[in-house]
Amino acid sequence: MKKANKKLSANLITYGIVIVAFILCQIAIAGIIPGFKMTRSLKGQLIPICVYVVMAVSLNLTVGISGELSLGHAGFMSVGAFSGVIMGMWLNKGMGVENELLCLLAAIVVGGICAGIAGVIIGIPVLRLRGDYLAIVTLAFGEIIRNVLNCLYFSLDGSKLHVSFNNPSIPGKLLVNGPAGATGVNKMATFEVGFVLVLFTLFVVLNLINSRSGRAIMAIRDSRIAAESVGINVTKYKMMAFVTSAFLAGMAGALYGLNFSTVTAAKFKFDTSILVLVFVVLGGIGNIRGSIIAAALLTVLPEMLRAFSDYRMLIYAIVLILVMLATNNPTLKNAIGRIIPHKAKKESDKA
Amino acid sequence: MTLFLSYLINGISLGSVYAIIALGYTMVYGIAKMLNFAHGDVIMIGAYVSFCATQYLGLPPLVSVIFAMAACTALGIVIEGLAYKPLRQAPSLAVLITAIGVSYFLQNTALLIWGANPKSFKSVVDFGALSLMNGQLLISSETIVTILANIVIMIALTTFTGKTKVGKAMRAVSEDKGAAELMGINVNATISMTFAIGSALAAIAGVLLCSAYPTLQPTTGSMPGIKAFTAAVFGGIGSIPGAMVGGILLGVIEILGKAYVSTELGDAFVFAVLIVVLLVKPSGLLGKTVREKV
Structure with a gap:
């Protein structure tokens, strides 16, 4: 009982951090307090x-909770982005739905569902493999998705939607133009919807982790054979984690797609998957709160480093290497522990 | 028929480059059990060094290749010593992220030194193309040199790992680090040696790649790097002949896929074949299947 309470309060702190951050952002945007204004x-x-x-939170579900290294998370994001953009634009332009919020929400849901379907299709073969082989296959799927999206053409003819593969001559106005991507997209995304999406994601992931299914997923991560021998359906629970993760990534993708006037498949390269993986690892594998903080800070960091102009990505790289060394090298860890004794005690408790 | 043959030869040539890069991946993986994502960028650095040696120092092409190999060997040892050696005991994901950090570092350093504008690389091979079947089949000199280099490297590396003391030490370390140490092998030195060899091969691959596809920019190495990594997994990661077979097959599939299926989908085709192969043989073509013990 005590343990359950502890978990609940930890979850509440996570929600609290997000909500406080949102309120602070709103105050900064409004500029109520002088000197505290957002650039x-x-x-x-x-x-x-x-x-x-x-x-990051959704990838943490695959990498941290389910224990499978996925290098193709941007693939799901791109599926969500393109299906979301098509849905949003079709509703807005084709069906004449004026309310942009409604279009956006529909786009996010459709983006999530499409990515979820992609997750099922990819998950079936991928989850048969293990370790580095699984990682390379997720990478391969990410690249395949990007290549296929480069050949897709969608056009809007009145309220009719036309699709073609590798052939740009279809009737109506082109919505998605192969390698040039989706152009002329209405920027429907708003920060408020983004905030709600973050809360929704946290709600889904935290509840999944603390449920019976979540415990089964973690049991499989810790020992597949032991979990199987007590009657846990390995494939089912692995799929559950993988598809949920894909679904959430698709929703994020739809929001991302509707935030820019052009979306190209090139935006969802291997580098994007890696970027998200960096957030997860730096935030702490399996630690949801860590993922949130790492993702937020590291997205802002390159902007903050703008003063260094050309050197900023170089500094980013050096910071990345140094953080990994400082957190994982035994000698350095001990040295840090001596300066901050509190942390060292925690580490020894874990061991 | 001649068209098919020329595609096939082009594929083998591209595949040879992949194979040389994949060797670096597979050796490092076999010995240090880490995915060295920075390997692709070592290729790019190698090509830039060779480019500068011929362009600014006026060195002959062959000397520039040796120059590039020396630079990359040093680079490989430094990277290993500074970034990977402190993480020997760390979880593999931490090492993976560090490797990605190193990859960003190399790319951005190159961007600062040489700028974002692509440089046009002058081929290091300077004899004419070989013409076969009454001039219907034209094989470029780069293709011949690449394939020959691949064969030479393959033979040299197999002899090295099979016959020499250092090579045997490498195999011992990749088999069992603890036992190798007990037998008096200096594990750290052996791992450094592996990185040195892998990086020297990367330099050769970089020069050959840019001779055949002459645009050189800071991101030149990343896609061939990923494909070579795929090739290494395809052949069974950790296995040297596997990397060779995987690389060449991948190159052939890519060129044939681009020629006969669709230009845009060439890469997708490569990855699709990889997935099918891994589903049938989960540890790659020539990889060892490790039985799980309970």
Whole structure:
């Protein structure tokens, strides 16, 4: 009982951090307190921060909770982005739905569902493999999705939607133009919806982790054979984690897609998957709160480093390497522990 | 028929480059059990060094290749010593992220030194193309050199790991680190050696790649890097002949897929074949299947 309470309060703190951050952002946007105002460039980062927080939390479900290294998370994001953009634009332009919020929500749901379906199709073969082989196959799927999206053409002819593969000559106005991507997209995404999406993601993931299914997923991660021998259906629970993760990534993708006027498949390269993986690892594998903080900070960091102009990505790389060394090298860890004794005690408790 | 043959030869040539890069991946994986994502960027650095040696120092092409190999070997040892050695006991994901950090670092350093504008790489091979079947089949000199280099490297590496003391030490370390140490093998030095060899091969691959596809920019190495990594997994990661077979097959599939299926979907085709192979043989073509013990 005590343990359950502890978990509940930990979850509440996580929600609390997000809500407080949102309120602070709103205050900063409104500029109520003098001197505490958000710069334009930072304001432009708000929706991407929401997107990357959702991406990081959902990838943490695969990598941290389910224990499968996935290198193709951006693939699901791109499926969500393109299906979301098509849905949103079709509702808005084709069906004449004026309310942009409604279009956006429909787009996010459709984006999530499409990515979820992709997750099922990809999950069936991928989850048969283990370790590095699984990682390379997720990478391969991510690349395949990107290549296929480069050949897709969608056009809007009145309220009719036309699709073609590798052939741009279809009737109506082109919505998705192969390698040039979706152009002329209405920027429907808002920070508020992003915030709600983050809360929804947290709700889904935290509840999943603390449920019977979540415990089964973690049991499989810790020992597949032991879990199987006590009657846990390995494939079912692995699929559950993988598809949920894909679904959430698709929702994030739809929000991301509707935040820019053009979306190209090139935006969802291997690098994007890696970027999200970096958030997860730096935040702490399996630690949801860590993922949120790491995703938010690291999305803002390159903006903050703008003063260093050309050197900023270099500094980013050096910071990344140094953080990994500081958190994983035994000698350095001990040295840090001596400076901050509190942390060292915690580490020894864990051991 | 001649068209098919020329595609096939082009595929083998591209595959040879992949194979040389994949060797670096597979050796490092076999010995240090880590995915060295920075390997692709070592290729790019190698190509830039060779480019600068011929362009600014006026060195002959062959000397520039040796120059590039020396630079990359040093680079490989430094990277291993600074970034990977402190993480020997760390979880594999931490090492993976560090490797990605190193990859970003190399790309951005190259961006700062050489700029984002692509440089046009002058081929290091300077004899004419070989013409066969009454001039119907034209094989470029780069293709011949690449395939020959691949064969030479393959033979040299197999002899090295099979016959020499250092090579045997490498195999011992990759088999069982603890036992190798007890037998008096210096594990750290052996791992550094592996990185050195892998990086020297990366330099050769970089020069050959840019001779055949002459645009050189800071991101040149990343896609061939990923494909070579795929090739290494395809052949069974950790296995040297596997990397060779995987690389060449991948190159052939890519060129044939691009020629006969669709230009845009060439890469997708490569990855699709990889997935099918891994589903049938989960540890790659020539990989060892490890039985799970309870």
